[in-house]
Amino acid sequence: AFDVLVVGGGPAGAAAAIYAARKGIRTGIAAERFGGQVLDTMAIENFISVQHTEGPKLAAQLEQHVKDYDVDIMNLQRAEKLIPAKVPGGLHEVRLENGASLKARTVILSTGARWRQMNVPGEDAYRNKGVAYCPHCDGPLYKGKRVAVIGGGNSGVEAAIDLAGIVAHVTLIEFDSQLRADAVLQRKLYSLKNVTVITSALTTEVHGDGEKVIGLTYRDRNADSSHLVELEGIFVQIGLVPNTEWLTDSVALSARGEIEIDHRGHTSIEGVFAAGDVTTVPYKQIVIAMGEGSKAALSAFDYLIRLAPM
Ligand code: FAD
Missing domain, CATH: 3.50.50.60 (FAD/NAD(P)-binding domain)
Known part of the structure; x- marks a missing residue:
């Protein structure tokens, strides 16, 4: 089982995976399409400290940065169900569309959103x-x-x-x-x-x-x-739709379908965190998604060190 399983490989998920892996804990990331919305972007001029880049280039760099660490990358994998742990501190399960099932002590949801x-x-x-x-x-x-x-x-x-x-x-x-x-x-x-x-x-x-x-x-x-x-x-500007269709029966969502989080990235389920465009965080941007992903990973680590040894 993973200590941290990240679902979603956009800026939020990549940041979460890197922050988790740097703690030396077992980290996995499953993504339908590594890179996320960044892949659909051309000029990016507000990714602070990088004056100009292009979406596909940034997406490749995100993936390369994650690969520098000991992270189990499962690309082209779509999650279809989250089954929360039965007991506090237990293992959460994420079912993939291909039939596989992944278990983890903490899950970070970062499945992003799409513009209507x-x-x-x-x-x-x-x-x-x-x-x-x-x-x-x-x-x-x-x-x-x-x-x-x-x-x-x-x-x-x-x-x-x-x-x-x-x-x-x-x-x-x-x-x-x-x-x-x-x-x-x-x-x-x-x-x-x-x-x-x-x-x-x-x-x-x-x-x-x-x-x-x-x-x-x-x-x-x-x-x-x-x-x-x-x-x-x-x-x-006719709507930004969060990718939470697969979470409607597990985690608390806002009226707009966004995952409700607090300022530390906690969701309604203990041990399940969320970050980026899929959440209620205001302003959907790359720098914000990365910050949120990093924060969620640190919150997951804080949670893990308080669990009874397995
Ligand atoms: P996303 O990038 O949406 O990534 C979500 C990830 O989750 C993807 O890997 C996706 O495949 C995966 N996923 C979704 N559902 C599932 C599932 N069920 N199972 C497994 N994986 C799943 N922001 C800027 O700051 N500057 C810009 O210049 C800029 N330009 C943009 C231009 C366009 C055309 C678009 C569409 C967006 C732009 N943005 C820009 C916004 C920015 O891309 C997003 O804020 C950012 O990508 C959000 O990151 P995220 O990781 O939260 O989600």
């Missing part, structure tokens, strides 16, 4: 070429340009306010007949001169010139007419 997509023509082809999901990450790349934000919930309106301070113009597109963001955010949004809000609108296509985004088409749901907006960037 528009699923319209052009979105896939122009991802990272104008189609973006993270204003904190990619906002500055659109300085002085025209962008759209898709989604009028809190995250969409926050993104529009944020981007309005950087870009030339923001068009916010909301499917519903009204924005769903908090009133205080809406007041702020409507006070901005370089923002246009379009409601009752469904984005139907992303247009590009073969290399980058040049516009989008939306359908006015009231008039049933189509309109083209010329722009350079599209920020899709």
Whole structure:
């Protein structure tokens, strides 16, 4: 059995595995796709102390760093069930889709999240070429340009306010007949001169010139007419979905499906910790996920040294 079993191999899981292994304890990491969301990213310019890197490069470095330690890496393995220990201090079990079952005294859940997509023509082809999901990450790349934000919930309106301070113009597109963001955010949004809000609108296509985004088409749901907006960037803000479908019957989740953690990364189950985008931690970023993963591993170690010797 492992002392620490990490489930998920993104920045949070890699950091957790390294911090655990450096304590000289038996550490394993199972991941469906080592690297996580970082693999889908191109330019990364806010990974502090590294001025510029690219997603696939950082993902390879994450894996190499973990491999420098005595960590049992199980890549391309999807976890499908967590069975908590029957007694305090007992072994937790993680069942994999391939039928295998892993046992561990502590488990660190770091299965991340995924951005909900528009699923319209052009979105896939122009991802990272104008189609973006993270204003904190990619906002500055659109300085002085025209962008759209898709989604009028809190995250969409926050993104529009944020981007309005950087870009030339923001068009916010909301499917519903009204924005769903908090009133205080809406007041702020409507006070901005370089923002246009379009409601009752469904984005139907992303247009590009073969290399980058040049516009989008939306359908006015009231008039049933189509309109083209010329722009350079599209920020899709229609939801970040935590990868917790496999945990609904084991660990306490928030209303949004995120794993509830305290400031030390404890979950509702003793000996089970969580870190990164899959949790209730605010702000989903690489540096934050790494810090959270490190913290969860140290919390797991603190827990282990207090257990009765096995
Ligand atoms: P993830 O990276 O999501 O990793 C989750 C891991 O868990 C993966 O290995 C996955 O395969 C695995 N997994 C999921 N389900 C299971 C399962 N059931 N069983 C086993 N394994 C499972 N952040 C920045 O700081 N700067 C940026 O410039 C930036 N740009 C981004 C651009 C894009 C396009 C995207 C999508 C995100 C970007 N982010 C950026 C956000 C950043 O990538 C995430 O905050 C970060 O990757 C979260 O790390 P994580 O380890 O918590 O989760």
